[in-house]
Amino acid sequence: MKLNLRSIDLNLLPVFDAIMDAGQLSRAADQLGMSQPAISAALQRLRHTLDDDLFVRTRQGMVPTPRARELHQLLAPQLASLRDSLDPGNRFDPANSQRQFRLLSMDYFEMVILPPLLQRIRQQAPDVGLEVTPAGDDMAGTLIKARADLAVDSFAPEDSRLQREVLLEENLVVVARRGHPRIQGRCSKSRFLKAEHVVLPERNRRLPLDLILNAPGWQRRTGARVTQFASMLAVSARSDMIAPVPERLARHYADTLALKVLPFPVTLPPVPVYRLWPSALD
Known part of the structure; x- marks a missing residue:
């Protein structure tokens, strides 16, 4: 016993x-x-x-x-x-810390933000570790219960127990394979709506991109639903489906996957990507 x-x-x-x-x-x-x-x-x-x-x-x-x-x-x-x-005087020392941080995010973060971030972390905190896990629908609860240290997402829950800060802003673009038979030069609204789309799954939480693309007059033809942005790029590169994705992500992988990066058919406001953390940590 x-x-x-x-x-x-x-x-x-x-x-x-x-x-x-x-x-x-x-x-x-x-x-x-x-x-x-x-x-x-x-x-x-x-x-x-x-x-x-x-x-x-x-x-x-x-x-x-x-x-x-x-x-x-x-x-x-x-x-x-x-x-x-x-000890109140014992502050976090990145140069000597061996702490493991847990971060909630989407694969956009892993593909666009994480690589340069890890380079900076290794310069200033060589022994610090980082674990990235999917944000999920209960992102706020996970942060508040201290099951994660930080979240990076375009969805920012309205909760007084959380602090948020705009980390960066993203523009929405359209990707299509080079040689696409109908998307040439530009992507008009008509061509955009006639093409089949590869999209992310429906969520309980509504992201800014979801609100834009589900507005009246913007109902798309869904050809496939995938779980992450990386799959959207891969499917678009090997089929005639197109996908609206964040511009940084699209341009980073356009040459590797032979993708065309086209402006969205209409001008849209940039989408904020937030850094979120529990208010208790302030």
């Missing part, structure tokens, strides 16, 4: 650590700003809790028992780490 931590007064652990470090009750009391009787009483409670003498009084001071040495070897690094974590 595992030991129930609620049965242990964790305030006794710093006392144990101080006695191990000082070797005398009086010195340990001075380190902790406690009286010697209070230190003695704490040691007695700890002995009772752990069922071990822990220290033997000798002329040279308090000599730890084998059990005490074993415990101190295990506990000392954990106590030091806890002190560092709670």
Whole structure:
């Protein structure tokens, strides 16, 4: 049966650590700003809790028992780490941090933003790690519950528990394979609506692009639904389907996939891409 931590007064652990470090009750009391009787009483409670003498009084001071040495070897690094974590003066140092950050986003982020971002991270924080996972429909809840550190998305939930900042703005363009039989030179609204489209799946959350492309007079012919932007580019490159995608993404992969990048049939406002984080982190 595992030991129930609620049965242990964790305030006794710093006392144990101080006695191990000082070797005398009086010195340990001075380190902790406690009286010697209070230190003695704490040691007695700890002995009772752990069922071990822990220290033997000798002329040279308090000599730890084998059990005490074993415990101190295990506990000392954990106590030091806890002190560092709670110390207000101990700020995040990117050059020495080994922290793993979790970020919520879409594959647009992985394809466009992540590569140059990782180059900068490696220059300033060589041992920091980054895990990117899909944002999902409960992005706000995941951030608020501290299951992720940050989100990058064109969808920004209205929630007072979240902070948001525009990271960049994207223009919408149309991609079609080079040699497409009907999309030549430009993509008029008529050609846009007559062509088959490869699109992303319906979501519970409505992105700005979804609102634009589902407005009256913009109903498209859906040829395929895929899960990510990368698949939209791949399908458009190997078929006569077209796709509206962010301009940075399209231009980055146009030559590799032999795609034409065409202006959207009408002028549209740029789409903001947000950085989102829990208000509690401010």
